[in-house]
Amino acid sequence: MVCKTGEAVACTPVSDPAKVQKALGLWTAANSASRTLALFDVTSSMTRFMASTGTSRAPLSRGPPSDDEQPETRIPTPVGNRA
Numbered sequence: 430m431v432c433k434t435g436e437a438v439a440c441t442p443v444s445d446p447a448k449v450q451k452a453l454g455l456w457t458a459a460n461s462a463s464r465t466l467a468l469f470d471v472t473s474s475m476t477r478f479m480a481s482t483g484t485s486r487a488p489l490s491r492g493p494p495s496d497d498e499q500p501e502t503r504i505p506t507p508v509g510n511r512a
Contacts, residue, residue, distance in 0.1 A: 470486075475487045475490070
């Protein structure tokens with residue numbers, strides 16, 4: 430393949446249509462306009478122990494980790510950005 434400047438460009442064909450669709454979906458989502466409102470509860474009630482869960486409210490506000498995230502290393506997701 431040749432680019433606009435006339436230089437040769439190496440190409441690697443992708444034979445998995447699912448990977449192509451995923452990449453296109455991510456590209457579309459990343460380039461879509463969006464508006465986000467993030468709200469953070471910083472009151473002392475977020476540190477209150479909850480016997481039913483064995484933890485405070487703060488970790489619960491992050492939501493469950495995704496399949497490829499480790500709970501102790503993930504970045505908390507603001508409430509307004511949850512899918």
